[in-house]
Amino acid sequence: MVIFHNEKYVVLETLRKNGVSVKTPVWFVEEDGLIWVVTRKFTGKVKRIKNNNKIKIAVSNFSGKPKGDYLSGTAQIVEGDLASKIIHLRNTKYGIMAKLIGIFSAKKGSYVVISIKPDL
DSSP states (O other): OOSSTTOOEEEEEEEOTTSOEEEEEEEOEEETTEEEEEEETTSHHHHHHHHOOEEEEEEEOTTOOBSSOOEEEEEEEEOTHHHHHHHHHHHHHHTHHHHHHHHHTGGGOSEEEEEEEEOO
16 A cells, blocks of 8 residues: 655654654655655664654655645664665665765664554
């Protein structure tokens, strides 16, 4: 099931420990009924998801302005062969831009893959 057909960005809303929401525009891929986000290990969104895996997502523009309604969901960190597969899918979808962003964000640690299961 494809939820965000032909879209490039979603805004990912995570929660800090104090309950304040943080909205971050991210690239994503869809595979096997899940939404996948590739990020770096030492980013705030990874820390917040490890603390509270309840998230919201919505289709957005590149700056994170929602283009539709938010969906609630559950996020989890994924590793191993599945993570490698998702990183490859992300690189295929976003091409040279994914490689360039990877170079400039390397200081934030190794890649981390987040799976998001929407509450549909």
